[in-house]
Amino acid sequence: MAKQLVSGIIGLLPLPLTLVTVANKANISDVFTASWVGVLCPDPLYIGVGINAVNYSHELIEDNGEFTVNIIQEGFVREADILGITSGRDLDKFEKARITPQPAKEVKAPNILEAAISIECRVQEVLRLGTHDFYVGRVLATHVDESVLDGKKINVEALRPIAYAENSYWSLGRKMGRVGRVMPE
Ligand SMILES: Cc1cc2nc3c(=O)[nH]c(=O)nc-3n(C[C@H](O)[C@H](O)[C@H](O)COP(=O)(O)O)c2cc1C
Secondary structure, eight states, X not given: OOOOOOSSOOOSOOEEOEEEEEEOTTOOEEEEEEOSEEEEEETTEEEEEXXXXXXXXXXXXXXXXXXXXXXXXXXXXXXXXXXXXXXXXXXXXXXHHTOOEEXXXXXXXXXXXXXXXXXXXXXXXXXXOSSEEEEEEEXXXXXXXXXXXXXXXXOHHHHOBEEEETTEEEEOOOOOEETTEEOOO
């Protein structure tokens, strides 16, 4: 490998493509496409999301400190694209992308009916990092659609999640092996 020293490139990829919802105390909600999302601790489960301080969703999460992370399937890439380039300041994004907010179990922020997985989180800490603030969320509830459940596991082939890298949307390729049991070539 002959690595070049580069700047302005996000070397961590692929990233998950998610839809994050937020709501303020008055129950006004918003949804946006988010890829600055990751698992911070598996037990207890914490998920973090970085939100640009200029976004409408930032205003709402600052008021109420809750969010949901929703995993959509390949068929919803158009909706994700719309939600990533429009603002809740200008329009009702749920209506615009034709997705359905559904009351969550533990938080005011809605789950998304059409998403295969919805994860409800309460903000425990906020890191003020720069353009984006990073919200550390304790996971309070996880909902998984039966069609992608395989016993206590998620059937990734059935789920067909979307990845994000270098300004583009990607599907996953083939399974390469299981942990501790990598398939021969
Ligand atoms: C693929 C993709 C990933 C994105 N990831 C994030 C993210 O993690 N955090 C963020 O603040 N904005 C992210 N954005 C941008 C927001 O979705 C976008 O600014 C949106 O218009 C904000 O909507 P709002 O004003 O209703 O909050 C992403 C956009 C796309 C297309």
